[in-house]
Amino acid sequence: MKADAEANFVAIEIEDGVLVATIDNPPVNAGSWGVRKGLADAMARAAGDSSIEAVVIIGGGKTFISGSDIREFGKPLREPLVPQVNAAIEQCPKPVVAAIHGAALGGGYEIALACDRRIASPAAVVGLPEVRLGIIPGAGGTQRLPRLTGMSRAIDLITSGRRVPAPEAAELGMIDAIADEDLLRHAVAAAKSMAGGKRRLRDMSPPVEPAEPLDEAKAKALKGAKGLNSIAIVLDVLDRTASMDFDAALAVERAAFDKLRCGEQATALRYQFFAERQALQIPEIEGIQPAAVRNVGILGAGTMGSGIAIAFLDAGYGVTLIDRTDEALAAGISRIRENYKKSVEAGRIAEGKAAATIERLTTTIDVDTLSGCDLLLEAVFEDYDVKLPVMRQLGELAGPGAVIASNTSYLDLDRLAEASGRPQDVVGLHFFSPAHIMKLLEVVRGRETSARALATALQIAKRLKKTAVVAGVGEGFIGNRIYAAYRRHCEFMVEDGASPEQVDRALESFGFAMGPFAVSDLSGLDIAWKTRQRQAASRDPRERYVRIADRLCEAGRLGRKTGAGWYAYGAVGGRRTPDPETQRVIEACRTEAGRAGHSFAEQDIVRRALAAMVNEAALLLEEGIAQRVSDVDLAMVNGYGFPAYRGGPLFWADRQPRAHLESAMDELAEAAGHGFRRGDLGRVLSR
Numbered sequence: 001m002k003a004d005a006e007a008n009f010v011a012i013e014i015e016d017g018v019l020v021a022t023i024d025n026p027p028v029n030a031g032s033w034g035v036r037k038g039l040a041d042a043m044a045r046a047a048g049d050s051s052i053e054a055v056v057i058i059g060g061g062k063t064f065i066s067g068s069d070i071r072e073f074g075k076p077l078r079e080p081l082v083p084q085v086n087a088a089i090e091q092c093p094k095p096v097v098a099a100i101h102g103a104a105l106g107g108g109y110e111i112a113l114a115c116d117r118r119i120a121s122p123a124a125v126v127g128l129p130e131v132r133l134g135i136i137p138g139a140g141g142t143q144r145l146p147r148l149t150g151m152s153r154a155i156d157l158i159t160s161g162r163r164v165p166a167p168e169a170a171e172l173g174m175i176d177a178i179a180d181e182d183l184l185r186h187a188v189a190a191a192k193s194m195a196g197g198k199r200r201l202r203d204m205s206p207p208v209e210p211a212e213p214l215d216e217a218k219a220k221a222l223k224g225a226k227g228l229n230s231i232a233i234v235l236d237v238l239d240r241t242a243s244m245d246f247d248a249a250l251a252v253e254r255a256a257f258d259k260l261r262c263g264e265q266a267t268a269l270r271y272q273f274f275a276e277r278q279a280l281q282i283p284e285i286e287g288i289q290p291a292a293v294r295n296v297g298i299l300g301a302g303t304m305g306s307g308i309a310i311a312f313l314d315a316g317y318g319v320t321l322i323d324r325t326d327e328a329l330a331a332g333i334s335r336i337r338e339n340y341k342k343s344v345e346a347g348r349i350a351e352g353k354a355a356a357t358i359e360r361l362t363t364t365i366d367v368d369t370l371s372g373c374d375l376l377l378e379a380v381f382e383d384y385d386v387k388l389p390v391m392r393q394l395g396e397l398a399g400p401g402a403v404i405a406s407n408t409s410y411l412d413l414d415r416l417a418e419a420s421g422r423p424q425d426v427v428g429l430h431f432f433s434p435a436h437i438m439k440l441l442e443v444v445r446g447r448e449t450s451a452r453a454l455a456t457a458l459q460i461a462k463r464l465k466k467t468a469v470v471a472g473v474g475e476g477f478i479g480n481r482i483y484a485a486y487r488r489h490c491e492f493m494v495e496d497g498a499s500p501e502q503v504d505r506a507l508e509s510f511g512f513a514m515g516p517f518a519v520s521d522l523s524g525l526d527i528a529w530k531t532r533q534r535q536a537a538s539r540d541p542r543e544r545y546v547r548i549a550d551r552l553c554e555a556g557r558l559g560r561k562t563g564a565g566w567y568a569y570g571a572v573g574g575r576r577t578p579d580p581e582t583q584r585v586i587e588a589c590r591t592e593a594g595r596a597g598h599s600f601a602e603q604d605i606v607r608r609a610l611a612a613m614v615n616e617a618a619l620l621l622e623e624g625i626a627q628r629v630s631d632v633d634l635a636m637v638n639g640y641g642f643p644a645y646r647g648g649p650l651f652w653a654d655r656q657p658r659a660h661l662e663s664a665m666d667e668l669a670e671a672a673g674h675g676f677r678r679g680d681l682g683r684v685l686s687r
Contacts, residue, residue, distance in 0.1 A: 008024075008034065008038070009023065009024055009025040009032070009035045009037075009038050010022065010024065010034075010037075010038025010039055010041070010042055011024055011060070012042055012045065014051075014052065015188060016188065016192070017051065017052060017053040017054070017192070018052070018053060018054045018055065018056055018188045018192060019042060019046045019049075019052045019054070019055045019056070019094075020055075020056045020058065020184070021038070021039060021042040021055060021056070021057045021058070022058055022059070023035055023038070023039075023057070023059045023060055023064070023065060024060040024061070026061050027061070027062075028062075028066035028067075029060070029063050029064065029065050029066055029102075029108075030065070030066055030067060030069040031065050031068045031069060031082065031106075031107045031111070032068075032069035032071075032072065033069075033072070033078050035065065036080045036081065036082060036084075037080060039057065039085050039088070039089075040080045040085050040088050042055065042057075043055070043085075043088040043089055043091075043092045043096075044088070046092055046096075047091075047093055047094065052094060053094060053191070053196060054094050054095045054096070054097065054188075054191035054192060054194065054196070055092065055095070055096040055097070055191065056096075056097050056098075056099055056184065056187045056191050057096065057097070057098050057099065057111070057112075057115065058098075058099040058101075058183070058184055058187065059099075059100075059101060059102060061102075062101075062102050063101065063102025063103050064098070064101060064102055064103060064104040064112070064124070065103075065104060065105075065107065065108025065109075066103045066105055066108060067105040067106035067107055067108050067129070068082065068106050068107035070270055070273060073135075073261050073266070073270060074262070074267065074270065082107045082111065082138070082139035083138070083250065083254060085111060085114075085139075086110065086111060086113075086114035086139055086140055087114075089111070089114040089115055090114055090198075090200050090202060093196075094196065095117070095191055095194040095198055096114075096115045096191075097115055097116060097117045097118070097119060097187045097188075097190050097191040097194075098111070098112035098115040098117070098118045098119070099119050099120075099179075099184055099186075099187035100112060100118060100119065100120040100121065100126065100166075100175065100183075101120070101121040101123070101124050101183055102121075102123075102124060103124070103125050103126075103163070104120075104124065104125075104126045105125070105126070105127050105128070105129055105163065106127075106129055106137070107138075107139055109126050109141070110128070110137060110140055110141045110144070112126070113140060113141065113144040113145065113148075113201060114139075114140060114144070116194065116197075116198055116199040117176045117177075117190050117191070117194070118174070118175040118176050119175070119176060119177050119179050119183065119186050119187045119190055120166045120169065120170075120175045120177075120178055120179070120183075121166065121178070121179060122166055122167070122180060123165075123166065124165075124166040124169075124175075125163040125164060125165055125166070126163070126164050126166070126169050126174055126175060127157065127161065127163045127164050128141045128158050128161065129161035129162070129163070130158075130161065130230070130257075131159055131161050131230040131231055131234055132161040132228075132269070133230075133266060133273065134228065134229070134230050134260060134265035134266030134267075134269040134270075134645055135230055135257055135261050135266050136230055136233060136234040136237060136253070136256055137158065137234075137253070138253060138254050138256075138257025138258070138261075139254075140202075140250055141253075142154075142234060142237055142238055142241070142249075142253050143201075143202070143249050143250060143253065144201040144202070145158065145174070146206040146238070147201045147204045147205065147206050148172070148173040148174055148201065149172050149173050149174060150206060150207045150209055151206050151207075151209055151214055151217075151238070152209055152213040152214050152216070152217040153172060153217075154206075154238070155214070155217040155218060155221055155238060156217050156220070156221070157172075157174075158234055159220075159221035159224070159225075159231050159234060159235070160221075160224070166178050176190075177190070202246045218235055221235060222235070226511070226513075226643075227643055227645060228265065228645055229260070229263070229645075233256055233260065234256075236256075237252055237253050237256050240252060241253065264655075265645040267647075268644070268645055268646055268647030268648075268651055269644060269645055269647075271630070271633070271647050271648075272633070272634065272637060272644055272647060272648070274630075275630035275633060275634045275648075276467055278628070278630055278631075279467075279468060279469050279470065279628075279630070279631050279634055280462075280468065282454065282458070282470060284451050284454070285451045285454055285455040285458070288451045288455040289452070289455070290455040290456040290458075290459040291374060291375075291401055291402070291452060291453075291456040292374065293317070293374040293456060293459075293460060294317065294318060294374055295317070295318040295319075295320065295372065295373045295374050295375075296312045296317045296318065296320070296373060296374070296375045296377065297319075297320045297369070297370040297372075297373035297375065297376045297377065298312070298319060298320070298321050298322065298377050298378075298379055299322050299323075299367065299370065299376070299377070299378045299390060299394070300322075300323060300378060300379035300381075300407075301322070301323035301328055301329050301331065301363075302323075302328070302331075302379065302380075302381075303335070303433065303434075304379045304407060304433060304435055305323075305332060305379035305380075305407075306321075306332045306335040306336050306339075307431065307433065307435030307436045307437075308377065308379055308407065308431050308435045309321050309332070309336060309361065310336055310339055310435070310436035311431070311435050311436040311464050311466075312464070313336075313357050313358070313360055313361060314357070314436060314464075315463045315465070316463075317463075318360050318362070319360060319361050319362070320361075320362045320364065320369055320370065320373060321333075321336075321361060321362070321363045321364075322363070322364055322365065322366070322367055323365060324365065325365065326365060329364075329365060332363070333361075333363055336358070337358065339436070340354040340357065340358060367397070368397065370394065370397045370398070371399055372399070373398075373399075373402065374401075374402055374403070375402065375403050375405060375456075375460070376394045376397065376398050376403070376404050376405070377404075377405040377406070377407060377429060378390045378391065378394060378405070378406050378407060379407045382409060382410060382411065382527075382530070383530075383534075384415070387406065387408065387411060387416055388415070388416065388419045389419075391404070391417070391426075392419050392420065392421070394420055395419070395420030395421040395422045396421070398420075398422065398425065402425065403425055403427060403453050403456050403457070404420055404422065404425050404426045404427075405426070405427055405428065405457070406426065406427075406429070407428075407429055407430060407431055408428060408430065408444075409430050409480055410475060410476050410477075410480060410531055412473060412475075413426070413444050413446045413473045414446050414447045414448075417448060417449070423446060423447070423448035423449070424448050424449065424450040424453065425453055426446055426448075426449060426453065427443065427444065427445065427446070427449050427453045427456070427457045428442065428443065428444025428445075428446070428477070429441060429442075429444075429457060429460070430442035430443075430444060430471075430477060430479075432479075433523070438638075438639060439465075439466060439638045439639075440466065440467050440469065440479065440634075440635060440638035440639030441461045441464065441466035441467065441468050441469075442468075442469055442470075442471050442477050442478060442479060442635065443457045443458060443461060443468050443470045443471070444470075444471050444472070444473060444477055445470055445471070445472060445473075467634060467638045469631045469634050469635045469638075470627060470631070471625055471626065471631075471635075472623070472625040472626075472627075473625070474620070474623060474625040478620060478625060478626050478631065478632060478635045479635045479636065479639045479640055481616060481620060482613050482617055482632070482635075482636065483640050484528075484531075485612045485613065485615070485616035486516065486616075487516045487520070487528070488546070488672075489608060489609060489611075489612035489671065489672070490503050490516045490612075491546040491548060492544065492672065493605060493608060493609075493671075494517075494546075494548065494586060495546050495589060495590055495593060495595050496595055496597060496598060496600075496671070497590075497595075497596075497599060497600060498599075498600040498605060499578070499586075500515075500517035500566045500567070500578075500582065500586075501517075501567075501578050502600065502602070502605065503515055503516065503517060503605055503609075504516065504517050504518050505602070506602035506605040506606050506609075507605070507606060507609060509602065510606045510643070510646075511643030511645065511646055512641045512642065512643065513641035513643075514641055516609075517566040517567070518566070518567070518576060519641070520549070520559060520565065520566060521559035521560050521565035521566050521567055521569075521576065522559065522560055523559070524558050524559045524560075525549055525552055525553050525557070525559050525565050525566075526553055526558045528549065529549065529550060529553045532550065540674070540675055542673075542674040542675065543672075543673070543674055543675040544671075544672055544673045544674070546593075547589050547592070547593075548585055548586055551585045551588075551589060552565060552566065552582065555585070557581075557582075564579060564582075565582075566579075566582055567579055567582070568581070568582075607660070607664050608664060608667055608668065608671075610649055610653070610664075611661065611664035611665060611668055612668060613636065613649040614649055614650060614653045614661065614679070614681075614684060615665060615668055615678065615679045616679070617629075617632045617649065617650055617679070618679025618680055618681060619677055619679045620632065621679075621683045622679065622683060629650045629683075629684055630650075632648065632649070632650055632684075633647060633648020633649065633650050633651050634648065636648050636649055650684045653681075653684055653685065654684070654685050654686055654687070658681070658687070661681060661685075662681070665678055665679075665681070
């Protein structure tokens with residue numbers, strides 16, 4: 001794009017002596033060079049024209065400025081930069097008012113902070129989410145926000161990166177007023193009311209606060225950092241600049257921003273940002289109109305079905321929840337009501353809104369009511385004997401144009417789709433537990449899934465605010481297949497001498513939310529056990545098979561829900577502790593398998609575990625079950641606790657020496673023995 005074309009991203013009009021600068025950079029008015037140049041030019045014009053009394057900055061379309069254009073962050077930045085735009089706003093002798101609708105986030109909100117007043121529409125949101133992209137506010141956000149909210153609140157807002165709705169933002173001082181109608185008219189009036197005066201935040205001081213709330217805010221931020229370097233760095237910047245001259249403080253902030261911008265964590269998080277958008281680029285559905293889905297029927301009111309129902313209710317759908325018995329249905333209804341009760345008590349949702357949301361839920365044991373639904377989704381027990389009859393029934397009940405979905409996490413979707421009699425209308429919607437909280441949604445495309453059904457599934461995922469990844473049909477699809485290989489090799493290491501707590505500790509130190517054995521205990525060891533039982537008849541007896549988990553299950557040690565699994569918990573749901581009984585089971589199985597046992601260094605555990613993920617991902621790409629490298633990384637970060645700031649297993653692999661990866665693959669092959677399939681690293685590496 002040419003520079004003169006980029007400069008047209010800001011349109012200028014003069015209205016009753018007020019220069020109105022309208023940002024026009026669809027779809028989200030990202031603060032790219034053309035926006036920055038246009039705003040700088042608008043400030044220069046206002047400063048040099050005596051007929052102009054004031055300036056209003058407003059976004060065209062649906063939003064103000066959604067944030068900086070992060071596509072620019074991996075490259076040398078082109079002037080004017082946001083700090084230079086902000087300096088021009090502050091140096092303009094005329095008052096400047098930000099009229100905010102939609103979102104003012106990151107650099108967009110920093111521009112608003114440089115203005116003399118901030119007027120917002122009731123539905124607007126503001127915030128500084130930079131730390132969640134591995135950077136910090138770099139255009140004065142760390143300096144101007146505390147002058148409005150106080151330092152302790154600013155610490156919370158900056159380190160949480162949360163989007164603050166306009167009513168709360170007004171209470172916190174982040175905006176000056178809410179315009180119920182005609183935002184532009186209110187902003188123009190506010191600008192004229194300032195009578196040429198300026199109200200620059202740089203000229204104010206943060207409110208004086210006692211030490212206790214500041215210390216509490218810092219401690220809370222560090223506790224939630226979980227390996228994200230930007231949190232500690234922004235706290236250090238806030239601390240070091242608290243008593244500095246404003247311009248010197250801005251220089252410290254910018255230096256930290258620039259260092260982080262090109263760092264490994266920020267690069268990984270930007271990669272994840274773009275991976276999420278690329279995952280929705282499916283050539284086969286371009287131009288395909290999704291089905292209109294208003295009413296969703298869910299068969300199965302268990303823990304998963306109830307969670308799925310909550311996800312659809314939260315997104316505004318009408319939901320019909322069905323189970324076979326009144327008792328099962330009552331339990332599902334209770335789970336849903338309890339969820340909204342807790343949300344009200346925590347202040348996440350108003351009581352009236354929660355009640356109105358539940359009103360969109362219909363519950364019944366009459367399965368025929370599904371015939372009126374636009375989407376029919378089964379969430380019944382993960383067993384062919386249960387799911388196949390259900391899919392046949394859904395195929396008979398679904399009306400013309402309706403889409404049928406299965407929540408299966410392992411089973412052959414093509415077999416389920418065939419049972420429906422309408423395989424073209426069937427798509428997999430693999431939710432992760434808890435379904436209303438976990439971000440990942442694997443959208444499984446069967447052999448005969450139509451482009452319309454696939455487009456509908458992706459449209460639903462977007463409305464549910466899920467991170468969608470399209471997968472082909474295969475045991476465990478993308479995520480569970482990779483996780484199964486990862487867990488299997490972790491079990492090999494335990495049988496070979498490592499302890500479950502050592503493996504978990506190593507992987508949690510790397511950044512995983514939980515290690516594989518802690519995860520097994522949380523989800524229940526019986527889930528994977530049932531899968532292994534289903535696969536037993538087809539398992540090659542020459543393949544290595546670790547029996548430790550089976551023995552734990554046979555002893556009734558199913559994890560947290562029974563108070564013991566790989567760990568002991570003292571009480572159901574209690575803190576995990578290493579368990580001598582587990583160690584006895586491990587040693588017995590190790591002896592039966594003829595494994596002598598040896599010690600493992602933590603870095604070797606991490607390398608072996610991640611190599612197992614990389615190898616399985618290479619096989620999935622070869623088989624066409626995963627479409628692209630970034631889809632794999634997206635799935636593992638959003639569904640399996642892989643640290644987002646490390647980008648994903650394949651992003652990690654691409655930054656390792658090739659020789660180290662090949663050596664790790666050799667170790668995998670030796671540990672697994674007969675039947676090990678080695679993936680082609682060329683499929684997952686960019687070099």
